[in-house]
Amino acid sequence: MTSKNSSKDKAVGVVGMGSFGTAIANILSEKSKVIAFVRRAEVMDEINQNHTVDGVSINPEIIATQDPEMIAGACNTIFFMVPSTAFQEVIRQFSPFLYPYHLLIHGTKGLCLNLPTGKTLSDTGKISRENILTMSEVIMKETVVVRIGCLAGPNLAKELYQGQPAATVVASKYNEVILEGQRLLRTDKFQVYGNSDIVGVELSGVLKNIIAIAAGALAGLGLGENAKGLLISRGMVEMIYLGNALGGSLKSFIGLAGIGDLVTTCNSTLSRNYTVGYRLAKGETLDNIMNTMEEVAEGVNTVKLMKTFVEGKGTRAPITENLYKVLFEDLKIEEALQYLMKYPFSVDVDFL
Ligand SMILES: NC(=O)C1=CN([C@@H]2O[C@H](COP(=O)(O)OP(=O)(O)OC[C@H]3O[C@@H](n4cnc5c(N)ncnc54)[C@H](OP(=O)(O)O)[C@@H]3O)[C@@H](O)[C@H]2O)C=CC1
Ligand SMILES: O=C(CO)COP(=O)(O)O
Numbered sequence: 386m387t388s389k390n391s392s393k394d395k396a397v398g399v400v401g402m403g404s405f406g407t408a409i410a411n412i413l414s415e416k417s418k419v420i421a422f423v424r425r426a427e428v429m430d431e432i433n434q435n436h437t438v439d440g441v442s443i444n445p446e447i448i449a450t451q452d453p454e455m456i457a458g459a460c461n462t463i464f465f466m467v468p469s470t471a472f473q474e475v476i477r478q479f480s481p482f483l484y485p486y487h488l489l490i491h492g493t494k495g496l497c498l499n500l501p502t503g504k505t506l507s508d509t510g511k512i513s514r515e516n517i518l519t520m521s522e523v524i525m526k527e528t529v530v531v532r533i534g535c536l537a538g539p540n541l542a543k544e545l546y547q548g549q550p551a552a553t554v555v556a557s558k559y560n561e562v563i564l565e566g567q568r569l570l571r572t573d574k575f576q577v578y579g580n581s582d583i584v585g586v587e588l589s590g591v592l593k594n595i596i597a598i599a600a601g602a603l604a605g606l607g608l609g610e611n612a613k614g615l616l617i618s619r620g621m622v623e624m625i626y627l628g629n630a631l632g633g634s635l636k637s638f639i640g641l642a643g644i645g646d647l648v649t650t651c652n653s654t655l656s657r658n659y660t661v662g663y664r665l666a667k668g669e670t671l672d673n674i675m676n677t678m679e680e681v682a683e684g685v686n687t688v689k690l691m692k693t694f695v696e697g698k699g700t701r702a703p704i705t706e707n708l709y710k711v712l713f714e715d716l717k718i719e720e721a722l723q724y725l726m727k728y729p730f731s732v733d734v735d736f737l
Contacts, residue, residue: 396420397569398456398463400475402428402449404542404680405492406466407438411546413464414444415572421449422456441546457482462490462565464536465520468681469495472520476527483528490534490555490566491520494590495683496690499526506689511697514631517690519587534562535583536570537590537642539649541656545575552576554642556586578641585637588628593647594658594684595691595705596620600651601659602711602718605666616704617651619725623704625736627691630698635736658684665711666718688712703728 396418399410410419423429431437432449450456456463457479467475472493483489497518500509509516518526521533534557545551555566555577563579571577580586596616603612624647625638637643650656654663661682664674675685692709695702707724710716 395461396459398422398460399447400456400463400465400479401467401471402432402438403466403468404546405540406464407441407443408540408542408545409464409466409492409536409570410447411444412572412575413569414447417569419444419447420456420459421447422453423449423451426451453479454482457487461486462488462569465489465491465493465524467493469493469497469520469683469686470681473497473523473527476523480528483530485529485531487530488532488534488562488565489524489528489530490536490557490562491524492536492540493520493683494537494587494594495520495681496591496687497523498690506693510693512690512693513697514694517631517694519584519591521583521587532559532562533557533583534559534566535587535590536566537586537646538578539641539646541649541653543655548574550574550576552578552641552645554578554580554586554640556580556583556637556642558583580637580640580642582634582637584631585628585633585635586640586642588631588633589624589638589640589643590646591683591687592624592627592691593620593643593650594682595688595708596624596647597650597656597658598662598665598682598684598688598712599704599708601656601662601664602666602708603662603722604659605663606718606722613651617647619730620651620704621647622734622736623702626700627695627702627705629736630694630700657682661685671712685712703730 397413399406400422402421402423413419429449436445499516499518524533534555538553555563557563567577628638657680688709691705707721711721
């Protein structure tokens with residue numbers, strides 16, 4: 386593999402300065418020079434002139450550009466922190482400037498649909514594994530980069546920004562990606578674990594969003610901790626079944642990126658996915674919620690994809706299927722809950 390000059394003294398790139406990108410850029414800037422890619426000139430000016438993003442202070446050492454070529458030239462390691470809806474488009478902007486010596490790590494907890502040009506989910510009806518891409522698979526499809534990693538775990542951006550203690554997982558098939566992620570990110574307040582099952586770790590972060598929406602809905606109905614415990618444990622089982630069907634290993638789902646992130650997002654009003662469920666239970670429509678949320682809630686699209694995947698496979702995922710009906714077919718949350726309470730689950734743990 387081509388090796389350019391050592392990564393040690395090079396700047397690190399961060400693509401997307403939303404909530405998570407900003408929090409990670411700040412952590413990275415404790416040890417490295419950081420260059421951020423943003424799409425809007427006003428965001429670039431705000432970072433370079435005021436050292437703020439949306440009025441919130443960031444490390445003044447972080448500089449911003451709108452030029453992908455400049456970042457790709459200056460940085461060997463680049464963190465991609467944009468939502469799944471923008472991921473392919475953004476990777477394509479960078480692709481002409483990326484080489485095999487680059488190392489890419491993404492923090493996106495969503496999936497992309499991989500259908501023939503011009504086809505949509507409603508045209509196809511059913512989808513299989515080949516029609517679903519995790520973000521590492523998007524990077525592999527669109528670039529010549531080999532050393533790819535992902536970042537996942539209980540990492541609510543606001544808490545990271547405040548410097549509260551937290552941990553994350555850097556997952557990659559390549560140990561050097563894990564070691565580089567640990568070298569760049571690890572601080573006294575941020576612990577970084579490694580995992581070689583990149584797809585399992587990506588899917589953990591993606592699938593827990595479904596359960597977080599459901600947890601928000603239970604809270605919005607005013608239900609208590611017993612109901613939440615039930616949801617989290619059955620949600621975990623569903624994540625493991627869906628995750629295995631998509632190629633992730635059980636071990637990843639019971640680690641920090643799986644159960645760790647599941648517990649965090651199912652318990653926090655800082656989670657956008659939890660907030661979607663909560664607001665639905667309080668009577669708002671999905672359209673109204675999505676139109677008034679400034680940040681991304683990846684779980685809504687993931688529910689749609691997973692429901693279609695489950696149908697294509699001829700299997701069942703009761704929480705996901707019922708949540709789909711609540712989100713897109715006007716099923717009342719109380720009715721979905723009743724259905725789940727009568728569902729003939731019988732064995733507690735059957736995945737070990
Ligand atoms: N927030 C969190 O706590 C966590 C989020 N994540 C994951 O990180 C990902 C990003 O989330 P988050 O940062 O919260 O999202 P935000 O909605 O806060 O920010 C999204 C960022 O992506 C940028 N963006 C969107 N489209 C494009 C595009 N086409 N080209 C360039 N930039 C673009 C936006 O730019 P602009 O400002 O111009 O709109 C914005 O800076 C999601 O997948 C999420 O699940 C993971 C862990 C924690
Ligand atoms: O994944 C997250 C924390 O780990 C953030 O969750 P939300 O996208 O629901 O805000």
